[in-house]
């Protein structure tokens with residue numbers, strides 16, 4: 388059974404703990420390998436979840452759309468075509484290029500990665 392978990396959350400038909408329970412239930416079943424399909428997630432939504440964003444934050448992103456710019460360098464970031472990490476700001480998630488580190492990061496040397 389496919390459940391559009393983000394739409395259910397956004398419309399408040401389920402809450403976050405129910406969403407997590409549904410996720411856990413699938414992961415504990417023989418259908419774990421199809422979790423992205425069964426929860427009707429896009430690839431970017433699944434990536435964000437794997438990076439620690441919760442379903443609540445991701446459902447808001449589906450509704451509002453993903454940023455088109457990197458949160459660090461402010462240059463174009465295409466969520467479908469480029470590599471990115473989620474970047475947590477307050478109670479929402481934005482995106483950053485994999486080579487763009489937050490200023491507070493201890494590993495600021497980004498000179499070694501060629502595209």
Ligand SMILES: [Zn+2]
Nearest residue numbers: 457460484487
């Ligand atoms: Zn950037």
